Amino acid sequence: MQIDEEVAKLLALKAQLGDDGKTQFVLKTPKGTRDYNPKQMAIREKVFNTIIRCFKRHGAETIDTPVFELKDFDIAGQYDAMIPDAECLKIVHEILNELDLGDFRIKVNDRRILDGMFAVCGVPDDKFRTICSTVDKLDKMSWEDVKKEMVNEKGLSEEAADQIGEYVSMQGGMDLAERLLQDHKMSQSKQACAGLSDIKLLFKYLQLFHVTDKVVFDLSLARGLDYYTGVIYEAVLTQASAVSAANEAQNCANAEESVSVGSVAGGGRYDGLVGMFDPKGRRVPCVGVSIGIERIFSIMEQKAEASPEKVRTTEVQIMVASAQKNLLEERLQLISELWNAGIKAEVMYKKNPKLLSQLQYCEEAGIPLVAILGEQELKDGVVKLRVVATREEVDISRADLISEIKRRTEA
Amino acid sequence: MQIDEEVAKLLALKAQLGDDGKTQFVLKTPKGTRDYNPKQMAIREKVFNTIIRCFKRHGAETIDTPVFELKDFDIAGQYDAMIPDAECLKIVHEILNELDLGDFRIKVNDRRILDGMFAVCGVPDDKFRTICSTVDKLDKMSWEDVKKEMVNEKGLSEEAADQIGEYVSMQGGMDLAERLLQDHKMSQSKQACAGLSDIKLLFKYLQLFHVTDKVVFDLSLARGLDYYTGVIYEAVLTQASAVSAANEAQNCANAEESVSVGSVAGGGRYDGLVGMFDPKGRRVPCVGVSIGIERIFSIMEQKAEASPEKVRTTEVQIMVASAQKNLLEERLQLISELWNAGIKAEVMYKKNPKLLSQLQYCEEAGIPLVAILGEQELKDGVVKLRVVATREEVDISRADLISEIKRRTEA
Incomplete structure (x- = not known):
């Protein structure tokens, strides 16, 4: 899935882990507001306050309304890169929990695992990107249709497509990363192994943060390949569903009685992309999160409509x-x-x-x-x-x- | 003093007391932000949060970021108009107290008292406005210069000017309003008497709110005569000063060891002005407050510069x-x-x-x-x-x- 352009990227968190020993997070919100009625504003304010409260809990620094920054401190020398990545997922987990939007999953993957997977499945280098964008359609299309597109439209061999099909059906946690590190094909890719080791480390920290209940290592997650260089993730709301059969038809190993009702947050590591911000022009590794705040507003408004409880427009006690x-x-x-x-x-x-x-x-x-x-x-x-x-x-x-x-x- | 156009009117509170039995307050902030550094933002955020917290304490309703509204309730029938006016002054008192900007005074007067005063002093009707704008210069010019302008430039008789000079030197509280209601000249004006009775009532409520320590009934306050129709007020910061002699030269009856260092808030009653907002086109009485937020920011920034304490840019505990x-x-x-x-x-x-x-x-x-x-x-x-x-x-x-x-x- 490409970065959802529809979703107003109202809040974007960038964690910059510089090799010059600096760390910072920046949250951005777009300028400009529309006019809303008091009930809509009460909902919007609740969402904003929840997000801002969460960011502040994690040390956010306001640098401009409505931009926040999580202050840097010197971490010259050795540091462990997966810690801020885990903190980003913890932040998403806290926000979605507090907003009480309903059940959610945070899918995690890694650009290097995707690239390694394409390599060991026999996808030619120059087809990585186009095949990846087809994989990205798996949340909207059946595997059969995805495979057809790969083979018929993009000229991939049926064998390679089938091998990809096997991998992208896999979902799990640290155990899956461990299993894939032993996988006779996947282990041939150094890139994939680096990604898998980082996923293992990420899950170790996520366990310490007690958020693994909602996080799934999902090899079909393929968002923003042009953009991200390491860990990628996407939070989706799920709901009890009668269409779990459709899930199973998509070869979901961990098929659940739930179906995604849309992405509400996403992000990943994009080392080097903000190199232009480093005064010495060096590549600066970053992790970030963008919250699909307009989608969250719509969901909250729908829930409020359906609920017998009134939305309060003042806080009078x-x-x-x-x-x-x-x-x-x-x-x-x-x-x-x-x-x-x-x-x-x-x-x-x-x-x-x-x-x-x-x-x-x-x-x-x-x-x-x-x-x-x-x-x-x-x-x-x-x-x-x-x-x-x-x-x-x-x-x-x-x-x-x-x-x-x-x-x-x-x- | 005219409404200070320099001061960004970032927050304006309008209390609309409709004869159709509705009450509402609206706070407005201008759109658009500039870029500030983290310390400036920390100060700005503190100011905003203090103001918003205060507004919410008084029942404010958010209708649009960054606009707030204090919800209306039906008050069909008899109601007492000075209550929301007193609440506005309480709000200003709370905000300036909490921001800890230094000592302040809230000057109060009434458009009807000014008009009545001009009438009984013999100012021709068509000169009310121009004489009022000269009175408004009393906080920057000596009485002698103000008088010269009235007599030499605006053609007022010396006798009328001297009578005005006597009144505009008066400062006090409920006692002053009572004294003026007995004043042989002032009591001839029905308008002035209506204004003075309302000032008395206002002070009664302000006493219940325990804010009379900072509120002064000041007959020289002459802001926004084109705009306001009843009570007017203006909050000024004061500071210990060696120039109290200058104050005395301006005939201040209650001359204090302090000097105004600028207006930080102001407002008043402007009945009828927002008649266009009433669906039936009726005159809607309003009281409002505008906070000179940019001036407050500058003062807070200067204080922070002068203080040995660091401005914290995060809230990490x-x-x-x-x-x-x-x-x-x-x-x-x-x-x-x-x-x-x-x-x-x-x-x-x-x-x-x-x-x-x-x-x-x-x-x-x-x-x-x-x-x-x-x-x-x-x-x-x-x-x-x-x-x-x-x-x-x-x-x-x-x-x-x-x-x-x-x-x-x-x-």
Whole structure:
């Protein structure tokens, strides 16, 4: 699969591992925004915040809105290149987990394994690229059709195509990399062996990161061969499906009861491509990730449409309400205390709003809590805290109110 | 003072109080960004986050990056208009407090008080606007020069000018509004009385919000007369100054040991101006605030330059370090635990980095904590937690590590 040009590459992470002993990650987002309604914006903001929070957790540095950079430190001398690669996959895993888009897989392969595989299967050097782009169609076409294209359109021998067919049906983990290192054909390619050793190392780190549940070493992954030079990966959402038979027809060894519903992230190692950024013009090895943020937005919007839950467009935690007339000043005093304690709070601008209309507003706006003030509550030094969803009400002393609100609204 | 066109009006808050019973606030930021270095971006991000956090605390709704909206609710029937005005001033107070730019004052006045004052001082109707723009120069010119301009250039009688001079030297709070309501001249103007009553009400709410320490009712404030129709306000930074004599020369009744170093926020009520937005074409009363974000950036950058403290460009809380060789896997396992717990953590990508270089990196990057793993710590099930600033080291059990890091890095 070529790098999906459709997907707005809103966030791209480049990890630059220089032989001059520098490391940096850069995340890029395109300029320009469109106009969205409040619900769409709430979803967009949630996605952005999740991604930015994740990047910051991994040491990201803001260098320009909306560009982030994960700060470099000197790693002169020996370093282990697969560590940042593993961190990129961990970042994708964290983001997709947190966004709760549904089940996903992160397919991993390596440019060198693909090239080595083509070589040992007897693909002529000058056909690597064109055969690779046919392999890349395996997620949309059956193996039979892919083979037909290789043989009939691209002039590959049937024998070579069959050998490729065997390899590209393979999926697994570290075990598969180990098996292929022993494979009588694959082991003839130095390039393939280098790639397979790196895949092994990658999986070792991924195990330490506890993310191997979602990562699959998949020899049919063939994205961006013009671009990437080492490890490549692509995250796809999967969903329970009745078409697993179709999967099996594609010779998937690990055929699952799931089907890909589209790529949402991808990346890989592209050593040398950003050599132009190195002041001395040297080749700078990089790993990167681009997040298909527009596709993620659409999926989140569809999910929100289908869900009975309302998308909240504000983050207000509590409404300060009154049960009787002439309590405007008491409401303003209380809401000021809440604002000063960092609590997101709203109050009706009417002098004497009806309690019912205040409660109805909370239900409509999805505000989870109401602090109700009345003569009795003021006399007792308490606030009636109402949980909007359950309509449960409990008196809380003014002294405990802030910690109680924080406790009840903690994410 | 006219609305400062120099200051990029990056955030504008409009509170729309419709007679159709709707309320909404809209914050606008201009499109387009320039390129900044990581330190500038860290400062910009801090400013943005402070402002956005404040807006969200007050119920802001994102309608477009970077536009926010504070959601409307139905307030059909009677409502008290000064409440959102007071909330705007509270918002400005919170933002300037949190940004810690130095001492500030929020000057408040009312278009109707200015108009009434000009009327009772004998300014002809058709000279209101031009005389107002001369009053607006009082923060840059002495009263003598302002008077000269009024009399010599604008043809105002000396008597009228002197009467204006008396009023515009007045500063105070609710007490001043009360005094002026009794003033034999001012009380002749219905307009002025309406404005003064609203200023009284505003101060009542500001007292409930505990922000009157910074708010001054200042009759010389004359911003945006073409634009605003009611309450107007402007926040200025003040600084201890040896030129208080100059202030006194300007007839400041409440002359303080401080001098304005520039407007950083302003706004007011502009009823009717956005009538075009109302579907029925009715006049929609609004209050708004615009934050002089570019000026705030410059001030923050100057402060950062002058401060011995480094501006941090990442938010990393802890470095996972090793004291001996061959602990890469243990470091990766630990940092994965920290990431999963939401802690911002970094690790060196080298297999065997020197402890000293790991500690040096933390000092340079301003990372406050180091979690050091060694053979002994692994045996004991602990991590050596080092506080970079004090070099204090303490063993923390693995079970307590996350809560200990959170406790020590809480803002």
